[in-house]
Amino acid sequence: MTEVFISRVIDLLDKCKTTEAIQVLKEDHLMTENSLCGIMSAIVPNLTSSVLQHHKAMFDCCLNVLTFLTENCEPTIAIIEFPRYLKRASDHVNFCTILGAMQTCLMLVRNKSKTIDWYFDAIKMYLEDLPLPDEADDPEAANDRIVNTYKAIIVFLEPLVQEAIDINSKQEKGSLLGNRLLSFFIFLCGKPFCCLNKYISEEITYKEIADNIVTQTLYLTGDILYFLDIVSKRQRESTHVKTLRKYLKTNIESSFCSTILDWSQNISNMAYANFYFYIITQENYWINVPQIYNSYYILETCAYFFKILLSEDYSISTGLIFMESVIKRISLRSLDSEVLSLEIYTELFQSIAKVMIYSNSDEQRKKAVRIFQNYIEIFNMQARYIIILYLYENIEHSGLLSFITGIFKSSIIECLDSTPRNPQFLGKNMELLLKKICNLSHGSSSDVVEISDEIITALNLLRFLFIRDKNNETGIWNMIDILKTNYLNPLREGIDLCRAHWRVKKKDLEQQKKDLAKNQDYSKLMKAHMEVTLTVDIDLLGFRCLWTSRALLADQFENDNRKAELQQSIHEENDEEYEKNIKLKILGASLKFVPDMGWSKQAISAGAESIGYPGVMHGLFPKGSAALVEYFYSMCNRELNEILEKEANSLSSQKTPEQQVCDAVETRLRMVIPYKKTWSQALAIMSLPPNVPTALANLLTLVDDICYYAGDRSVDINWYTRRMILATIYKATELYMLQDTSEDHKETWLFLERRLKDILQMQTMLSSSIKPDEALNRVKETASAVFITVD
Secondary structure: HHHHHHHHHHHHHHHHOOHHHHHHHHHHOOOHHHOOOHHHHHHHHOOOHHHHOOOHHHHHHHHHHHHHHHHHHHHHHHHHHHHHHHHHOHHHHHHHHHHHHHHHHHHHOHHHHOHHHHHHHHHHHHEEEOOOOOOOOHHHHHHHHHHHHHHHHHHHHHHHHHHHHHHHHOOOOOOOHHHHHHHHHHHHOOOOHHHHHOOOOOOHHHHHHHHHHHHHHHHHHOOOOOOOOHHHHHOOOOOHHHHHHHHHOOOOOHHHHHHHHHHHHOOOHOOOHHHHHHHHHOOOHHHOOOOOOOHHHHHHHHHHHHHHHHHHHHHHHHHHHHHHHHHHHHHHHHOOHHHHOHHHHHHOOOOOOOHHHHHHHHHHHHHHHHHHHHHHHHHOHHHHHHHHHHHHHHHOOHHHHHHHHHHHHHHHHHHOOOOOOOOOOOOHHHHHHHHOOEEEEEEOOOOOOHHHHHHHOOOOOOOOHHHHOOOOOOOHHHHHHHHHHHHHHHHHHHHHHHHHHHHHHOOOHHHHHHHHHHHHHHHHHHHHHHHHHHHOOOOOEEEEEEEEHHHHHHHHHHHEEEEEEEHHOOOOOOOHHHHHHHHHHHHHHHHHHHHHHHHHHHHHHHHHHHHOOHHHHHHHHOOOOHHHHHHHHHHHHHHHHHHHHHHHHOOOOOOHHHHHHHHHHHHHHHHHHHHHHHHHHHHHHOOOOOHHHHHHHHHHHHHHHHHOOOOOOOOHHHHHHEEEEHHHHHHHHHHHHHOOOOHHHHHHHHHHHHHHHHHHHHHHHHHHHOHHHHHHHHHHHHHHHHHOOOO
């Protein structure tokens, strides 16, 4: 019977017959209540913006029937149905329609405190699923949806707040309904509302919603700061909740506290922080707060709020305003060192420091600096000394350390000017801090440019102390030897190394300017060569030009190497020759670190340190890791050249030219095997556009040497084609080797032999073919085999 009844109602709804559907519901009230679940499941999906726009008659029919049900059915039955539809609302229209029906139904219930939690949970789930503007395809629409949702919720809560106020006026203790509403309003200050200010275009709209939320909460309680310590207790006392629950079980007047406890577990820290930001920073709200709260208590509890707000990008501005407002109410020098037993006071410096250093907003960074100074000013001298010591041990940013040194200097001046003399920043205490300030973490190898801010500030501090303290009141004159040994001498050495580094850097930049035009022309030629090597149908005239440029670069590189060798026998070297020699030594020493560190600046730094130079010497190589790969390439080419030259001069060598080429390619590839694990990284580095010309020049030098010592003395077009084909075979075999896991890379050498046989076959076809077209087709088919890595 129930199913038949539901089907009958649904048929009338589909036909938009509102009057007939309501009449059917009226005729059998008991059946209507028993079928409420089925009827609701048919009504709610039609109460959406899409149906309203395209089928308004259906929307109006379903809305009228829903209104009838909420007004005439037993509220306790209807209440059960609404929450599950609300938390799954498909759009804003659907949400608001269900919320309105819920309000009508809820106002008919006498004891709302027992059922309102279901509704609040459903609203929470809906809010948490709302996408933020950054996460949505249409940010403006997402923004409007959040704003309109909050407005609808506030309208829904207003009559409930009024009823709670009426109940509170008739009894001394607060009502459970009022307590639940109060907690829910605080929850509303969390996400997504707390980050809405970042996206909302009209600030007045945001303020209106915040004003409505705070105003409603002020109606519900006379002590709006009751929840102020919830977050601090969460952070400090992990056993607090268990203890309080045990107490509540035995306390007959625990209903109010129990409600607070339950809801405090559901409300996020961000919601509390954002809520009390409005209460404490807005004067029109603050006047309604009981003025019995101690300002130091407010600072302590709000410190946790500051940290929470400063940790998120969207709430940094809120956190800075909040913190500045609270600090202004604290007297200067009024906090002693005992309060630092709470870690939050020192942790807060870290949070502000992150804003000072990393915030994308210049306004926020400047404001954070001002608040940092104001915050440290509220501590007395003893507490300030502990804070500065903590900061030197935990802050690494050079600029911030320089800023802290300035505060340290001001504190010393204050101690020297005090009457009677305050010894907090003098004597042994000053010596301890000064050792932390005048410290190079890596000795003379430290990058003095990177830490220049703190070095300059430290030197200015030392200069001030030696000029001001003629009578050694601070104890600075007792530290002269320590400062010279541990700081000034290493600093001088580090500055000398840095100057040498930047002198080389300057010369490199000047040389780059001179070579710019030539490099641009050469890059164009290399690009042409890359296109040539990908097809057998080449433009031989363009390849001839490319080879000429390659030869010029190879000659230049060989001349540089010869000069480097001659430098070892010359006792009086000029600066340029000396620097080149250092570069070659460092690159040579760096190769042994490549298997572990890869082709990287770290490997170059390790190589420099292994032969007695500081790690910062990697700055001598503007190309970075590419310089190390280029050095390895040229070194291997020279070694192969020497091997081939010895074999050519040996009368006992009876190898065929083909075998000489095969052995030469294998010998050259075996030089790569010790670095095979990281060789793919080297190939990637040399494939970058700035490095392609040099990589191709090195490759062409290699194949030229192999062909020359294999007996190729041709002066015709074959001189170019042989080298081009051999270069292609070499790179294909190199790539094959990187994937080869066979013993001693036997598969790679077999692959190489097969490719060389293909070339011989190509030569035979060219010589035996009569027709040019036939010869060309055979060449293309054979050449394509060069790129096949498996048979």
